[in-house]
Amino acid sequence: MNPSIISRLQSLLGPRNVLSSAEDLALYEYDGSVDRARPELVVFPSCTDYVSKIVKLAVQHDIPLVGRGAGTGLSGGALPRGGGIMIAFGRMNKILEVDVENRRARVQPGVVNFDLTRAVEHLGLYFAPDPSSQKSCTIGGNVSENSGGPHTLAYGVTTNHVTGLELVLPDGQITRIGGKLGEVLGYDMCGLLVGSEGTLALVTEIIAKLSKKPEAVKTLLAIFESVDDATETVTDLTAKAITPAACEMMDGWTLCAVEDYVHAGFPRNCGAVLLIEVEGIAEAVAGQVLAIAEVCKAHSAREVRTAKDDCERELLWKGRKTAFGALGRLAPSNYVLDAVIPRSKLPQALRRVSEIGKEHDLKIGNIFHAGDGNLHPLVLFDPRDRKQFERAVQASEAIVRYCVEIGGALTGEHGVGMEKNELMTLMFTDADFALMRRVHSQFNPTGLLNPGKVFPLGKGCGETRIRVSPMHNPAVPV
Amino acid sequence: MATSLAARFEKTVGAAHVKTAADSLAGYRVDGIAPAILVQPESPEQAAEIVRIAIEEQRGVIPCGARTAMQIGMPPSRYDVALEMTRLTGIAHYDPGDLTISVNAGMPLAELARILADQNQFLPLAVPFFERATIGGAIAAGLDSPLRHFYGTARDFLIGAEFVDGAGALTKSGGRVVKNVTGYDFHKLLNGSLGSLAVITRLNFRTFPLQQSRRGFVASFENQAAALAFVKALGDSALTPTIIDFVSPEFAELFLEERSPIASLRIDPQAWTVYSGFEGSNGVCDRYARDLARLARMASAKNAVTILDSQAAAMLEILREAPALMSRAAGQAIVFRFAALPSQLADLLRALRSFANSSWAPSVVLVRSASIVYLGMLPRDGDESTLKQVSYFWNSVRSLRGRIELHASILFCPAEWKPELNVWQYAPSNDDLQRRTKKAFDPGDTFARGRLVGGNLIS
Numbered sequence: 001m002n003p004s005i006i007s008r009l010q011s012l013l014g015p016r017n018v019l020s021s022a023e024d025l026a027l028y029e030y031d032g033s034v035d036r037a038r039p040e041l042v043v044f045p046s047c048t049d050y051v052s053k054i055v056k057l058a059v060q061h062d063i064p065l066v067g068r069g070a071g072t073g074l075s076g077g078a079l080p081r082g083g084g085i086m087i088a089f090g091r092m093n094k095i096l097e098v099d100v101e102n103r104r105a106r107v108q109p110g111v112v113n114f115d116l117t118r119a120v121e122h123l124g125l126y127f128a129p130d131p132s133s134q135k136s137c138t139i140g141g142n143v144s145e146n147s148g149g150p151h152t153l154a155y156g157v158t159t160n161h162v163t164g165l166e167l168v169l170p171d172g173q174i175t176r177i178g179g180k181l182g183e184v185l186g187y188d189m190c191g192l193l194v195g196s197e198g199t200l201a202l203v204t205e206i207i208a209k210l211s212k213k214p215e216a217v218k219t220l221l222a223i224f225e226s227v228d229d230a231t232e233t234v235t236d237l238t239a240k241a242i243t244p245a246a247c248e249m250m251d252g253w254t255l256c257a258v259e260d261y262v263h264a265g266f267p268r269n270c271g272a273v274l275l276i277e278v279e280g281i282a283e284a285v286a287g288q289v290l291a292i293a294e295v296c297k298a299h300s301a302r303e304v305r306t307a308k309d310d311c312e313r314e315l316l317w318k319g320r321k322t323a324f325g326a327l328g329r330l331a332p333s334n335y336v337l338d339a340v341i342p343r344s345k346l347p348q349a350l351r352r353v354s355e356i357g358k359e360h361d362l363k364i365g366n367i368f369h370a371g372d373g374n375l376h377p378l379v380l381f382d383p384r385d386r387k388q389f390e391r392a393v394q395a396s397e398a399i400v401r402y403c404v405e406i407g408g409a410l411t412g413e414h415g416v417g418m419e420k421n422e423l424m425t426l427m428f429t430d431a432d433f434a435l436m437r438r439v440h441s442q443f444n445p446t447g448l449l450n451p452g453k454v455f456p457l458g459k460g461c462g463e464t465r466i467r468v469s470p471m472h473n474p475a476v477p478v
Numbered sequence: 479m480a481t482s483l484a485a486r487f488e489k490t491v492g493a494a495h496v497k498t499a500a501d502s503l504a505g506y507r508v509d510g511i512a513p514a515i516l517v518q519p520e521s522p523e524q525a526a527e528i529v530r531i532a533i534e535e536q537r538g539v540i541p542c543g544a545r546t547a548m549q550i551g552m553p554p555s556r557y558d559v560a561l562e563m564t565r566l567t568g569i570a571h572y573d574p575g576d577l578t579i580s581v582n583a584g585m586p587l588a589e590l591a592r593i594l595a596d597q598n599q600f601l602p603l604a605v606p607f608f609e610r611a612t613i614g615g616a617i618a619a620g621l622d623s624p625l626r627h628f629y630g631t632a633r634d635f636l637i638g639a640e641f642v643d644g645a646g647a648l649t650k651s652g653g654r655v656v657k658n659v660t661g662y663d664f665h666k667l668l669n670g671s672l673g674s675l676a677v678i679t680r681l682n683f684r685t686f687p688l689q690q691s692r693r694g695f696v697a698s699f700e701n702q703a704a705a706l707a708f709v710k711a712l713g714d715s716a717l718t719p720t721i722i723d724f725v726s727p728e729f730a731e732l733f734l735e736e737r738s739p740i741a742s743l744r745i746d747p748q749a750w751t752v753y754s755g756f757e758g759s760n761g762v763c764d765r766y767a768r769d770l771a772r773l774a775r776m777a778s779a780k781n782a783v784t785i786l787d788s789q790a791a792a793m794l795e796i797l798r799e800a801p802a803l804m805s806r807a808a809g810q811a812i813v814f815r816f817a818a819l820p821s822q823l824a825d826l827l828r829a830l831r832s833f834a835n836s837s838w839a840p841s842v843v844l845v846r847s848a849s850i851v852y853l854g855m856l857p858r859d860g861d862e863s864t865l866k867q868v869s870y871f872w873n874s875v876r877s878l879r880g881r882i883e884l885h886a887s888i889l890f891c892p893a894e895w896k897p898e899l900n901v902w903q904y905a906p907s908n909d910d911l912q913r914r915t916k917k918a919f920d921p922g923d924t925f926a927r928g929r930l931v932g933g934n935l936i937s
Contacts, residue, residue, distance in 0.1 A: 101821040146659045157657065159666075160634055177911060181849070183817035183885050184670070185905040186912045186931035191633055191666025195659050215716035239575040241598065241687025281716055283765045284758055340655040344575035372657040373576075407571075409658040416660060427660055431647035435919065436662055438645075442914035454661070 001040040001085075005061060009043055009085075012053055017044040017091070028068070028086055032133070034335065035076040035418055039066070039086035046091050048166060048174055048204040055202065056172035058085050059448060065170075066450045067202045069110060069141030072133040074336060075417030077145055077197050081452030087202065089140050095119050096205070103210040104163065104180045109140020109203050116208065125210040128155040131413070132321040143203050146195025148413035150246040150320065153371040154279070155211065157413065159194040164207035167193065170449040180207055192439075197415050198450040200443040214279035217245075218289050219307040219316055222274040222296040223267050227251055227354070227366070230272035231347040233299040234370040238343045242291050246277040247371030248320050254327060254365035254378065261326035264315040270302065274370065275320055323367045324378070331363070331380035337396055338414040339403035343373040352402055353377050360395040362388070374412035375403065401426060416454045424456050483535055483559075487517045490527045495519070495565070506560040508540060508929075509553035509893035513560040520565040522640060522648050522679035529677060530646030532559050533924055540926050541673040543584060543615025546607030549805075549890055550619055551672045552901060555928030561677060563614050570680055571654060574599060578637065578654055580682045583614025599685040602629035602720075604794060606802035614678040620670020624755070624797040627847040628720040629686065632669050638682035639665035644675070644920025654682050667915060674926040675919040689757035694721070694790035695770040697782040698749035702726075705750035706824055708777035709848050712754060713820070717769055721755030723797045726843035729854075733796055733803055733842075739789050740796070749780055753793055800844045804854030805890040807842070812868055812895075816851040817885040823848055826882055833874040839867065852889070865895055872899055879904070905931040 001020060010018045019025060019042040029038035040063075045051045058065050064084030071078055080086050093110035100123055105116055113134040117126040130149035131137055137147070143165070148157045155161075164178035177189040184190075193200060224230040230249055237247065250258065252270045259266040266273065274296070278288040293304045307313040327334055341349045350366060353375070357364035365378040377399050381392040404410060404426045411420060428436075433455065440455070441447075487496045495518040497503065503512045514537075519525040532539045538556030542548060543563055564584040571580040574597035581590060588609050594600050602625040605616050617639075622631055629635065638652025641664075651664035668678055699705040705724050712722060725734070731747035734740055745751055756766040767784040774782040785793065796803070804813045818826045823845065830853055834841045839857040846852070855871070857864040868891070875886050888901035909931060916923075916930075 099819075099821070102819045146663075148657060148659075152657060156630075156634060157659070159663065160630065175911065180819055180883055181817050181885060183850070185885050185887055185902065186909060187671060187675070187915050188633060188666045188669055189911050189915070191663055191669075192915065195663055212718075235575060238577060241577070243687065280718070281762065281765060283761045287759050287761060340653075340657055342573060342576045342578065342655055344573050369657070373655055374657050407654055409653045409655050410660040412655070412657040413659055420660075424661065427653070428650075431643075431645075431649050432651075432661070434645065434647060435643050435649045435664070438918040438921070439662060439664075439915065442918040443911075 002061065005057065005063070006041065008057060009041070009054065013043055013045060013050060017046070018042070028071070028088070029079070031071040031076060031078045032074045033076045033417070033419055035079055037076070037079040037081050037083070039080040040083050042086045042088055044088050044091045048168065051087060051168045051202060051204050052172045052174050054085065054087060055168055055170065059171060059446060062448070064448050064451050067140070067144065067198045069138030069144075070112065070136045072137040073141060073145055073417065074338065074414040075145070075411065075419040077415050077417040077450070077453060078141070079418060081418050084448075089138060092204065098123070099180065100125070102180055103212070105208045105210055107139055107206050107208060109138060109143070109206060111139050113137050113139055113142055120210055121213070124213050126213055127208055128161050128211045129158045132324070139206055139208065140203050143194050143206055144196070144198045145413070145415040148369070148374070150248050150369055151277070153247060153369065154243060154245040159191060161209040162190055162194050162206060163209060165190055165193055165203050166205035167201040168204055169201050170444045170446060174204070178207065182209070197417060197454055199440060199454055200449070202449070216282040216285040217277065217279045217313070218285050219313040220276045220289065220292060221305045221307070221316060222276065222301045223270045223303045223305070224272045224274070224299070224301055226271035227350050228347055229299045229301070230274055231350050231370070233274060233296055233301070235344055235346050236295050236299065237292065238371070240291070240295060242288060242295065244276045244288065244292065244371060245279040246275070247369070248275040249273070249366065249368055249370035250275070250320065250323060251366045254323065254367055257329045258319045258323045258326045260329065262315065262319045262322060264319040265312075266319055275316055320367070327365060327378060327380070332382045332384070334381070335379045335392060335396055337375065337377045337379065337399055338411050339375050339400050339408055340412040341373045341375060341403050341406055341408035345406050346370065346373060349375065349403065349406065353399055356395050356398045356402070360391040362391055362395050364395065369412070372412070373408070418453055421452070421454055422456045424454070483531070483537065484515055486531045487515065487528060490531070491517060491519050491524050503560070506542070506545065508548050508557060509896060511554055511557050513540070514558045516560045516562060518562045518565050522566065522642065525561065525563065525566070525677055525679055526642045526646055526648045528559070528561060529642045529924065533644075533646050533922055538927050539677070539924050540929070541618070541677040543612030544586065544610045546611045547615060547619035547621065549893070551929040553893060553896055553928065554926060563677065563679070564612060566679060569593065577685045577687070578656060578682065579685050580654055580680060581613055582680050583612065583678045585613045587611050587613055587616055594685055595688065598688045600688050601683055601685055602635065603632060604798040606799050608798055613681055617668055617681060618671055618673050618678060621801065622846065622850060624721040624723050624794060624846060627722050628718060633666050635684040636665050636669065636681060637684055639668055639678060640680040641668065641676035641678045644922060644924050648679070649676070652682060656684050672926055672929050674930045675916065676925070690759050691763045692755065692757040692787055692790050693763050693767070694756070694785045694793050695754045695767065695782065696743060696745065696785060696793070697752045697770070697774040697779040698746045699752065699777065699779055700749065702750050702827060703824070704777055705752050708752055708774060708779065710820070711773050711777060712770070713848060715769060715773065717756070717766060719754040719756045719766070721753060721794070721797065722847055724750060724752040724845050726750060728840060729842040729844055732807060733800070737792070737796060739792050743783060743785065743789070746781060753797065755790060755794060797844070801852050801889055804842055804852065804856075807854065808856035809859045810857050810864055810892050812855045812891040813889045814853040814855070815887050815889045816853065817849055818851065819883055820848040822882045826851060826878070826884065829878055833871050839864070865898065868895070869898060872903070875904060902931045
């Protein structure tokens, strides 16, 4: 990086808000995915005006830019694939306004998702999108990726909870779209920008909807002898129009690792469990608990437990939300897939995932948002074993292809990023890409903002690119 | 000139589906402007071919469905081809077990509702002109539904779309699954786009289960302030009603008082009437009825009554059609639509009332979900000063900006008044991103030129 640019940014932001040494930059070369890309410079603006100035300087010198929240993303969305400057929003982390009467919060992008809920829960309010990483991920990141979470089954993903944005466009211009109203005259620009994976603009302020806490919540743990019984239960719940707030599935052998980690009382000898939550007024919750238990029993549930208090409920959820971390105990490396299928096809999809695992001689776990058909097959492998690694790549690709073939989608909540951009051709035609490119170039004409994401680059078109760090295996290219 | 164009269109869709005679085109006028040609494709591919021909021939296209809401927006500045999508009917894909449906753009809303009801499901898109409108037209028109209070607007349950873009390409976004972040959410842009971005050919929705019982609660209040207090108390309670609409005494008198089977409720035409819809099991509905009665008593309701399924359905129908009813209630009716924050609703209503009082025209008000205000002005026929007074009212709204976070537009008014009133005059001034979006979707400005915000997005 040109030293004069570094010194200009240092004088704008202060020396401690500009990182340029190799050891500092190494900390920002990764996110929650398996990809890596090292920025040439990391800057920490404290206000929108600084973001605009950074963008203008970068554009002037033809330097790529990428925004980053907490770096918990799972598709490489915040990685600087084109090198250049990383704008880290960690210091733009203020809740600017809580408007109780209108149930809105105005926040900076670096506010941690769960911190917003914590700030308003004494008012009986919360921020509904709840990704598993909600205690560390930022709302700016949630907006970029249109993040989901277990409770999106009932309440929708981030886009359903954002009414306004302040943006810095790729030419440095500051603009606002939407507002507190959640109504638009003209085109729904927030609808386009949320989930655009940082490729159209940088988000510097968010107006978020706050939801009212429900009167009653019940959490059920249904225990099944087989994965089939559990998936058929989910399909039947959907068909019977029973709509819980969350419906998560964990298969039996992954559950053992989770239980070793959290000690939440999960069974160690079952085929699968469903973690189901119902919310609403007390009468509605009571009715749903009975209906759900009945469907579970009809599909041979061994037991249906109801969490007896908040403590037990939180422990069950802790098990679910920390599950992927717990699985580090089972294999040296793993790869979490994210794909969606029509919910009626859940039983056949899980059977196919299991077959694919067997065909490739791999263990594949399943911890996922069953209620909305959002699969997260977890492929376990040892990256030191080159052949096993290659089989893991092939199995992952076979699973994603299968999901799209049966009417599903490439990603339900993790985003396309640089993980699945080459797979986009499975879902989209040349005409679709042509329109996407026209929109992209209207917003980001220089292409300097978050290059190499979402669109296929034609490098190994249609291939899954799972990669591991050189630390694990220097033989594997990163 | 229309002859060579007609020949090309006929080659694509057959002679029976291309019309150029003046009498065939009269029904396709938009704000009094007739197209030169009408073409009715039967497939998305045909629609794309028609658009490609129109682009080559440099003709302006306005897509339409059953043409129930064409009066929304500014008069078109170019309109050569009416592209009618009503032949694209039918369900493309429906597996009730998934609670999703994929439906062709020309499907009538009412027919779609019947197909879903057979599976005990529904789409919470209870919009005006329901009995005639098509699904594609309903999305393009962007009208809202009383059910938005609980179910949200179409942006919350439209999960994918296929459409012909302004390059003449058949394109898509989203998919048929309820959770999907693959690619840009272009389908959200189609809501309320008035056909100015693309020609919708197919839409995918999340559907919802019909609940065991759907009921309603009607309460009347001495004045607007009491009605507002009740609405606020309801919003703060644990209840999550599907509908909270309230109407002015004039609305009640015109549209509720003598309407069967609502008439038996003897709704007070002197009072402000609040309607709350709710649904669920009988036990859940009983709880709502109890709590609503308590809240109404605390807010000093004059009358309050719970109504059951058939009356609740009739009430939903009236509220659903309310903007259309207002537009038909006088020869030169004007329907304004405002959106404000719940905390500023009282201020807005007060200001609107004072502006309206300075004009002579009787007005009716419907407030939806504590944030949307439909104001219908119903001038007496033959009053020549009407436009002047409406114009004065509309210009007065400017004084509210800055004080109240507000969206204001004119939904329906006589076409000849639009140039003076400019229905979009209060649209956000920084429409640069909207213009970029239009350019990307429709580079040649082929679709619905001049109809949306600002009159002309590509300038």
